Amino acid sequence: MELIYLSRKDVEGLSIGMHEALTVVDQGFRLKGLGQTEMPPKPGIHPRNNAFIHAMPAYVKGVEAAGLKWVSGYPTNIEKGLPYITGLLVLNDPETGIPMAVMDSSWITAMRTGASVGISAKYLAKQASCVAAILGCGVQARTSLRALVEILPDLSQVRCYDLYPEASRRFIDEMSLAFPKLHLTACSSPAEMIRGADVVVTAIPILAEPKPPLDAGMLKEGGLAVALDYDSAWTGSAMEECDKFVSDDIGQLLSTQKEGVFFSGIPGEIYADLGELAAGLKPGRQNETEKIFSMNMGIAIDDMVTARLVYERALAREAGTRLPL
Numbered sequence: 001m002e003l004i005y006l007s008r009k010d011v012e013g014l015s016i017g018m019h020e021a022l023t024v025v026d027q028g029f030r031l032k033g034l035g036q037t038e039m040p041p042k043p044g045i046h047p048r049n050n051a052f053i054h055a056m057p058a059y060v061k062g063v064e065a066a067g068l069k070w071v072s073g074y075p076t077n078i079e080k081g082l083p084y085i086t087g088l089l090v091l092n093d094p095e096t097g098i099p100m101a102v103m104d105s106s107w108i109t110a111m112r113t114g115a116s117v118g119i120s121a122k123y124l125a126k127q128a129s130c131v132a133a134i135l136g137c138g139v140q141a142r143t144s145l146r147a148l149v150e151i152l153p154d155l156s157q158v159r160c161y162d163l164y165p166e167a168s169r170r171f172i173d174e175m176s177l178a179f180p181k182l183h184l185t186a187c188s189s190p191a192e193m194i195r196g197a198d199v200v201v202t203a204i205p206i207l208a209e210p211k212p213p214l215d216a217g218m219l220k221e222g223g224l225a226v227a228l229d230y231d232s233a234w235t236g237s238a239m240e241e242c243d244k245f246v247s248d249d250i251g252q253l254l255s256t257q258k259e260g261v262f263f264s265g266i267p268g269e270i271y272a273d274l275g276e277l278a279a280g281l282k283p284g285r286q287n288e289t290e291k292i293f294s295m296n297m298g299i300a301i302d303d304m305v306t307a308r309l310v311y312e313r314a315l316a317r318e319a320g321t322r323l324p325l
């Protein structure tokens with residue numbers, strides 16, 4: 001028996017675009033909404049302060065994607081010149097359980113995370129959204145913007161803020177090159193960044209004791225907030241004032257809350273998860289004035305559907321290294 005090993009370079013070399021990632025992630029959410037998926041809440045270990053290593057298994061019927069991502073997030077890696085998020089993903093044959101592939105999961109994580117932002121925007125942003133704000137100009141910010149460009153045809157302005165001005169500078173240089181029509185501005189504070197934004201994406205380090213810079217009254221009427229960083233960026237009252245509070249997985253949100261470290265300030269009423277919206281079981285945005293909050297923690301279903309796409313493309317291109325099991 002053999003499996004395929006795909007390094008980060010192998011995965012990136014397949015040149016899968018954001019459009020394709022959005023398609024499979026949307027389908028994954030739809031199947032989740034229709035009850036065609038199995039995904040227990042992710043368990044984790046925490047070898048260092050504010051660090052995590054999570055196990056993320058899922059099975060998606062129909063797409064026939066089954067497997068596990070083993071992913072770590074270390075906020076102090078930035079000081080060592082190392083990536084915050086790293087990991088491996090094992091894809092299994094759902095018929096026999098036999099591992100078919102082991103692949104680096106950095107690209108998959110970034111692409112499916114960005115795609116989840118795009119899916120939140122698809123169902124929850126105003127159609128005519130033209131200004132985006134991005135807090136934390138790192139890896140997830142880049143793929144989030146790529147997805148927003150795909151989903152929001154009128155997007156023309158991006159206002160960003162990073163604790164390190166050179167990180168915003170690099171982000172703007174890179175994104176201006178990719179999207180020359182976008183007007184990107186580095187702001188001097190989160191408060192300045194959020195002014196006038198229709199969609200706000202936050203992607204700063206997840207901290208056990210955060211000092212969230214975004215408070216009630218800052219998200220404009222009709223705005224959409226998408227948090228990728230748990231409750232690090234927004235205060236409880238900012239979440240509470242929203243007309244709808246949505247998550248990518250309510251079960252995972254509540255089980256994480258129960259552990260007692262995160263999400264103590266989220267509203268008591270959770271309107272829907274993205275699966276219900278993608279499956280058409282509940283309406284997303286219903287008018288131009290609602291303030292909506294989408295708490296996207298990152299779910300294994302998104303990883304598995306993206307990994308399946310990677311696997312199939314790798315087979316077609318004969319990419320990667322075959323290893324004996």
Ligand SMILES: NC(=O)c1ccc[n+]([C@@H]2O[C@H](COP(=O)([O-])OP(=O)(O)OC[C@H]3O[C@@H](n4cnc5c(N)ncnc54)[C@H](O)[C@@H]3O)[C@@H](O)[C@H]2O)c1
Nearest residue numbers: 084136138139140162163167203204205206228296297298
């Ligand atoms: N929800 C998901 O699906 C998902 C997936 C992957 C990563 N994440 C989370 O997203 C966050 C960002 O991950 P990443 O891979 O982009 O990391 P990254 O290190 O590439 O980017 C983080 C950026 O935030 C900046 N930053 C740090 N503290 C800040 C602050 N207080 N204010 C403004 N900027 C600040 C850093 O300078 C850096 O540029 C992390 O919390 C990570 O755990 C979420």
